[in-house]
Amino acid sequence: MNKIKVIIVDDHDIVRDGIKALLSTFDDIEVVNEFSNGDEIVRFFQEQPGFEVDVILMDVNMPYNGIDTTQKLIECNEKLKILALTMHVEEMYIKKMLKNGAMGYVLKTCSRDELYEAIKSLHQGQPYFSKEASQMLMNQFMKNQKPKTSSLVTLDDLTKREKEILKLIALEHTNQEIAEKLFISPRTVDNHRRNLLQKLGVKNTAGLTRFAINSGLLDEDK
Structure with missing residues (x-):
């Protein structure tokens, strides 16, 4: 049976010893080397870039x-599979480790079985993230899903009625005056105004007016 070759990188002897003891309970995993800091393992792979290892457990x-160590190792050998094993679940650490080439991210508080699952996943070419890291990434993803803003919206995204109302708003007409000009109710005008604020990603009438001017809506041919 071919064993999964693992390297441990951590600056605490007791942590490395604990991980080795834990992994020794699995018949298909073998710890082939260990290092106490990033500089040691980088120099090792610079001297032996072809050293056979399946997964590197990397303290952050x-x-x-x-x-930085992850980045240097990937530069030495882009096929290296690096699993961050850390106490840090902050977004900054997760994003930087992934950007520099790590394939997975788990916490040192993980269970024996979860660490084994993470190592197996990376060995098979699949990324692995602890529940906490996955939640952090999902929260960041959701925060980035913002409504379409005025910097992306054009006049073509507005209906004919929205353009008419926006132009009159920019020309400083009140809701009542707009309603009379377009033969609609003031409530309908107000609904259109609120929809325009949301669609254009602006907060007030000044923002609507700015969009109308910048888009050329107030030009004579509009």
Whole structure:
């Protein structure tokens, strides 16, 4: 049976010893080397870039931190599979480790079985993230899903009625005056105004007016 070859990188002896003891309970995993800081493993792979290892367990916060170490190792060998094993679940650490080439991210508080699952996943070419890291990434993704803003919206995205109302708003007409000009109710005008604020991603009449001017809506041929 071919064993999964693992390297441990952590600046605490007791942590490395604990991980080795834990992994020794699995018949299909073998710890083939260990390092106490990033500089040691980088120099090792610079001298032996073809050293056979399946998964590298990388601490993040240590001398010559795991973020920079991951980048240097990937530069040595882009096929290396690096799993961040850390106490940090902050978004900054997760994003930087992934950007620099890590394939997975788990916490040191994970269970024995979860660490085994993470190592197996990376060995099979699949990324792995702890529940906490996955939640952090999902929260960031959701925050980035913003409504379409005025910098992306054009006049073509507005209906004919929206253009008419927006132009009159920009010309400083009141809701009542707009309603009379377009033969609609003031409530309908107000509904259109609120929809325009949301669609254009602006907060007030000044924002609507600015969009109308910048888009050329107030030009004579509009």
